Amino acid sequence: MANRTVNTATTIHGTNPQNLIDKEYRQRIYDSLYWKEHCFALTVTGVMDKAANLTCIGGCFGDNKRPTEFMCLVLKLLQLQPDRQMVDVLIDQNDFKYMRALALMYFRLTERPVDVYTKLELLYSDYSKLRRRIYDGTYVLMHMDELVDDLLREQRVCSIALPRITDRRKLEDVGELPPRISPLDQNDSDSDSESGSSSGSDNDESGS
Amino acid sequence: MSRAPEKKVSKPVATSGVKVHRYFPGKAPEGHMDEFSESESEAETEAKTERTVQLAAGTSFGASTKLTAAAEVLSAPTRIGAGIGNTQQGNEGFSDSDAESDGETRRLMQARLLARQRANEEASSDSGSDSDSDSDTARARLRASMQIRKPEGISARAGATASSGSGSGSGSSEESGSSSEDDGYAVRPMLKPMFVPKSQRQTQQNPQSPQQAQQPSRAAAMLEDENGEARDLGAEALAQMKEARREESVRMAAEEARRAREQPEIDNDEHANLVDDTDDVDPEAEFEAWKLRELLRIKRDKEEGEVVDLEEQERERRRNMSEAEKYAEDIEIVRRQREEKIERARELRMEYLEEQDAMRLDVAQDNTEVNAIMSQQMFEYAMINAEGCRSHTKWKGHSKEDTSRAGPSLWEESRRAAQRSDARPGTGSARNPRSGGREQQRRPADD
Numbered sequence: 001m002a003n004r005t006v007n008t009a010t011t012i013h014g015t016n017p018q019n020l021i022d023k024e025y026r027q028r029i030y031d032s033l034y035w036k037e038h039c040f041a042l043t044v045t046g047v048m049d050k051a052a053n054l055t056c057i058g059g060c061f062g063d064n065k066r067p068t069e070f071m072c073l074v075l076k077l078l079q080l081q082p083d084r085q086m087v088d089v090l091i092d093q094n095d096f097k098y099m100r101a102l103a104l105m106y107f108r109l110t111e112r113p114v115d116v117y118t119k120l121e122l123l124y125s126d127y128s129k130l131r132r133r134i135y136d137g138t139y140v141l142m143h144m145d146e147l148v149d150d151l152l153r154e155q156r157v158c159s160i161a162l163p164r165i166t167d168r169r170k171l172e173d174v175g176e177l178p179p180r181i182s183p184l185d186q187n188d189s190d191s192d193s194e195s196g197s198s199s200g201s202d203n204d205e206s207g208s
Numbered sequence: 209m210s211r212a213p214e215k216k217v218s219k220p221v222a223t224s225g226v227k228v229h230r231y232f233p234g235k236a237p238e239g240h241m242d243e244f245s246e247s248e249s250e251a252e253t254e255a256k257t258e259r260t261v262q263l264a265a266g267t268s269f270g271a272s273t274k275l276t277a278a279a280e281v282l283s284a285p286t287r288i289g290a291g292i293g294n295t296q297q298g299n300e301g302f303s304d305s306d307a308e309s310d311g312e313t314r315r316l317m318q319a320r321l322l323a324r325q326r327a328n329e330e331a332s333s334d335s336g337s338d339s340d341s342d343s344d345t346a347r348a349r350l351r352a353s354m355q356i357r358k359p360e361g362i363s364a365r366a367g368a369t370a371s372s373g374s375g376s377g378s379g380s381s382e383e384s385g386s387s388s389e390d391d392g393y394a395v396r397p398m399l400k401p402m403f404v405p406k407s408q409r410q411t412q413q414n415p416q417s418p419q420q421a422q423q424p425s426r427a428a429a430m431l432e433d434e435n436g437e438a439r440d441l442g443a444e445a446l447a448q449m450k451e452a453r454r455e456e457s458v459r460m461a462a463e464e465a466r467r468a469r470e471q472p473e474i475d476n477d478e479h480a481n482l483v484d485d486t487d488d489v490d491p492e493a494e495f496e497a498w499k500l501r502e503l504l505r506i507k508r509d510k511e512e513g514e515v516v517d518l519e520e521q522e523r524e525r526r527r528n529m530s531e532a533e534k535y536a537e538d539i540e541i542v543r544r545q546r547e548e549k550i551e552r553a554r555e556l557r558m559e560y561l562e563e564q565d566a567m568r569l570d571v572a573q574d575n576t577e578v579n580a581i582m583s584q585q586m587f588e589y590a591m592i593n594a595e596g597c598r599s600h601t602k603w604k605g606h607s608k609e610d611t612s613r614a615g616p617s618l619w620e621e622s623r624r625a626a627q628r629s630d631a632r633p634g635t636g637s638a639r640n641p642r643s644g645g646r647e648q649q650r651r652p653a654d655d
Contacts, residue, residue: 131483139482169513
């Protein structure tokens with residue numbers, strides 16, 4: 001009963017949204033103390049409260065493959081399947097960076113490639129620090145833009161295998177996405193006058 | 209057997225003499241035999257039940273320890289680490305006597321903290337120094353009962369005053385069990401919950417002396433004071449006591465909650481604290497770092513794009529070529545690859561041989577005569593007889609096993625004779641397989 005997806009949920013990528021996390025890691029989450037104690041009968045508001053108290057991101061660590069609270073909350077969001085507006089709110093808020101990271105992960109897992117690129121690439125300019133718990137339980141510093149980069153390019157982030165999204169180049173070729181304009185290029189084209197315009201427009205192909 | 213079996217004297221080890229306190233059902237725990245041996249004084253049992261009641265009350269409204277700790281974490285917007293259970297509830301007396309030094313020191317410190325705070329309160333709130341005036345409060349009862357039980361501890365715990373006299377430090381005494389907080393502060397003693405047999409139990413609901421438990425009448429609410437006087441308490445006095453206790457427990461719970469909120473955030477996760485994730489510590493540096501990352505990303509994307517473009521161009525070019533051109537190109541590629549491979553093998557072989565020569569030269573140039581010769585021979589020996597890589601063996605083949613021509617033979621004449629016969633072809637024998645070889649066969653006249 002406690003581990004069923006919500007009744008109104010739709011399938012994501014053709015499957016129960018919870019299945020986006022591998023069975024092995026999902027079971028570790030179900031068995032974890034944080035899940036049983038804190039994530040039981042949680043609503044999206046409750047998840048927000050917990051996310052405000054997060055101190056790190058990460059997957060499963062240690063010999064026991066103990067899941068981080070972040071990962072538990074990701075699974076909880078997958079269970080609850082909040083609607084798009086709610087997720088946008090979680091991403092756009094500026095107060096809690098771990099909440100934002102959580103919502104980004106959820107977004108990456110559930111949305112279509114075009115939306116993923118459009119939404120996540122905005123956050124390339126967010127350079128706030130995040131604490132990440134790596135496989136042996138120790139902490140490492142990383143930044144939000146690095147997380148976004150990993151989410152868009154890697155196959156596995158925080159012990160979660162990310163669903164395949166189309167290569168950005170292919171989307172550009174088809175025409176669904178414009179080439180990526182980095183904020184640095186934008187700054188250059190705005191501020192510098194001599195080489196700005198040329199470099200700005202020539203560097204439009206910088207997006208992969 | 210008339211003789212008793214000899215006792216084996218075992219060798220002393222590091223854990224010799226360590227007494228392990230085990231629990232056996234039905235048997236009173238060690239060290240408390242004195243409490244059960246004689247009939248207990250009323251004060252002791254009373255104090256014990258009160259203690260159990262207080263302990264239960266102290267863990268806030270009877271809920272389980274962990275959940276309430278969690279509830280307090282949630283209510284207070286603090287990020288207290290995993291040790292929340294330890295700091296708050298870990299010292300409520302449910303300790304095992306098996307945990308020796310670590311748990312005790314920790315409990316000691318926490319108890320000291322608690323005691324200091326409580327003692328400060330006590331000192332500020334009630335000025336009375338005698339315990340009898342607070343006879344209604346449970347704490348006074350406890351204190352008094354402790355005085356009875358351990359007269360040597362009285363000096364340490366002078367009544368209600370928060371005097372920090374020299375502690376008896378009887379943390380190691382068996383009797384006190386885990387109540388190692390006899391350290392001079394006015395402490396509410398935390399004792400190990402001991403098993404009270406049903407016949408001797410005295411609960412809040414029906415307060416009666418253990419001796420009267422057998423009597424069916426419960427109307428006689430007889431309570432004996434610590435001083436041994438039998439006081440006849442009416443219903444109101446009983447209610448008063450209950451009320452007082454309730455207030456006490458509520459007060460303690462409120463205090464715990466307040467302390468939890470006001471305590472400095474002891475983030476027990478030291479590893480996490482090593483990695484600081486506060487933003488805007490150095491805004492320029494962070495911005496520069498981000499800029500660097502972004503530039504690297506742009507560069508990476510560009511390079512990947514170029515690779516893809518080149519591939520696309522190549523594909524385009526090939527598509528526009530004819531079959532013959534493609535074939536010619538492929539042949540050329542393969543030929544070049546093979547050449548490169550051979551060349552590489554040649555280079556490696558040359559390197560190896562040069563290395564060998566260099567070593568040989570190095571050995572030969574050794575000035576000491578004897579050493580030179582010996583080293584040379586040893587070198588040659590090593591070259592012949594040593595094994596190098598895994599698949600190499602010393603076996604060089606049958607021809608190398610031939611010892612007939614290995615060196616100067618003892619029978620020189622027979623050798624010379626063999627040489628002469630060797631010059632004639634077809635004179636080879638098993639002894640001289642080399643005879644009649646190509647070099648011997650060629651005679652000067654034949655050229």
